[in-house]
Amino acid sequence: MLKIKTKDGDIKPLVLNTAQITFAEKVFADIMAGKLVRIIILKARQMGFSTVTEAIIYYLTSLQAAKNAFIVAQDSHASGNLYDMFRLYYENVPEIIKPMSKRNNTKRFTFENPSTRPHEQRREPGLKSKITVQSAESRVLARSETIHYLHASEVAFWPASKKKKHMLSMFAALSKEAGTVGVIESTANGMDDFKKMWEAATEGENDFTPMFFAWFEMPDYRKPVPDDFELTEEERELKKKYSLDNEQLQWRRFTIRNDCNGDSRTFRQEYPSEPMEAFLLSGEGIFDNEYIQKLLxxxxxxxxxxxxxxxxxxxxxxxxxxxxxxxxxxxxxxxxxxxxxxxxxxxxxxxxxxxxxxxxxxxxxxxxxxxxxxxxxxxxxxxxxxxxxxxxxxxxxxxxxxxxxxxxxxxxxxxxxxxxxxxxxxxxxxxxxxxxxxxxxxxxxxxxxxxxxxxxxxxxxxxxxxxxxxxxxxxxxxxxxxxxxxxxxxxxxxxxxxxxxxxxxxxxxxxxxxxxxxxxx
Incomplete structure (x- = not known):
């Protein structure tokens, strides 16, 4: 029932891609199993995880009473985009599943009776649920109320001076009851706190499920192959290792040339094929990391x-x-x-x-x-x-x-x-x-x-x-x-x-x- 604004400017029903489906299935499997949902996602750029996470949070919040959702993006522009996404969901769902909503602003979506008359509010209060969207640039986050559904978006790009404080306050406010959802997702940004959280999850040192999504899991990441297309030695190795086709490799070529200034190293960080590629080193590695990864x-x-x-x-x-x-x-x-x-x-x-x-x-x-x-x-x-x-x-x-x-x-x-x-x-x-x-x-x-x-x-x-x-x-x-x-x-x-x-x-x-x-x- 949800609709989104597509890359070409149309309003169309949300249809999940393969990576989004994998994520959504994990969320609902944990909810149905009576577990806490705690997931950390390392991904390539623009794979739609904000879209599917917000869709899940809207679904859970707009159909249940007394639920608080809290979404934090890396800056005010990104938080505005996420709020617009929620507003589009709300405006386009059928009336039968559209909850009452008060006048909303760019920070909060409140599902309750908009009437100013107390007796009407008492007679039909509405869900009393809400979705709050904020920017990581804010001085203070989430200190006064319980959170049931949390999404921390592009955490690696949050202001370094505020990242630890914000994460601590948000997860302290996140309910520890079964069925609550906490999702951390980001593209990598060097050796930062997000990397430490990801490593802790992969080593079983916290309760987050690590989920990695490579660039080639995105169906849109492909381009038509020209007649004179010939694979380089590196591309042949990639094709064999990850079972890629030529259209995917052509998209990779195009993206390296036009979006990464011809630097394949930058492409590996922005569009990793495996987790170790995502975290770009500031100097030359002492070891061959592919060899170390094989040992791991x-x-x-x-x-x-x-x-x-x-x-x-x-x-x-x-x-x-x-x-x-x-x-x-x-x-x-x-x-x-x-x-x-x-x-x-x-x-x-x-x-x-x-x-x-x-x-x-x-x-x-x-x-x-x-x-x-x-x-x-x-x-x-x-x-x-x-x-x-x-x-x-x-x-x-x-x-x-x-x-x-x-x-x-x-x-x-x-x-x-x-x-x-x-x-x-x-x-x-x-x-x-x-x-x-x-x-x-x-x-x-x-x-x-x-x-x-x-x-x-x-x-x-x-x-x-x-x-x-x-x-x-x-x-x-x-x-x-x-x-x-x-x-x-x-x-x-x-x-x-x-x-x-x-x-x-x-x-x-x-x-x-x-x-x-x-x-x-």
Missing amino acids: DALGKPGPGERYEIDHIKGNVIRADSGELRVFKLPEEGKRYIIGADTAKGKEGGDYDVAYVLEERTGETCAVIRGHWDTDLYGKKLDRLGRFYNIALLGVENNNTGESVLNTLFNTCKYPLLYMWKKGDLGWNTNQATRPVMVSDFKEAIRDQLYPIHCRLLYKECLTFIDKNGKAEADSGCNDDCIMAYSIALQLRQVAGKWFEWYDKKQKQKQEDTDEGVGWI
């Missing part, structure tokens, strides 16, 4: 049994669905392990505290812990992790907050096998001399797959590890904490043998001293 694909999704929690108070490592410890291989009797630990400031939103557990002989990744903690708490978690893995050789980066972590491990926890950078200097030191060696060994390990790696987080960071003015580091807005922690573990593994020998001799001497004391008594 080979790993598959995290298993349900991987998550554990470190209870440093009771001294336990226990299964927990939302635990901070991911275990790929449990400790085995008689095996030796190494832990490389990177440290951060311990605050939400900053860098992460990360530590990797490697098996000494094979170099296999056995576990990773990642999170934000105060330095003393991180030290206590590392102590318990090291003891869990058969008294692992534990090397903590001693730069910045690392000294405090090491203080907890040495003085409070009395951890028995701490790596020492040099005599009297605990921990691993990352400096101008050691960092290039660390990065070089790390690159070799990833490129040549020298050791079994089971961690998706590590490969994800490889996708955004770039050469920035001759220095290998994370792209702006990204992290390389996993890379640094794993690199420290690789360096420790090279000298682990002598440390385990020292520890064994120390334990043997301690046992002999104990035995002599028992005999004397």
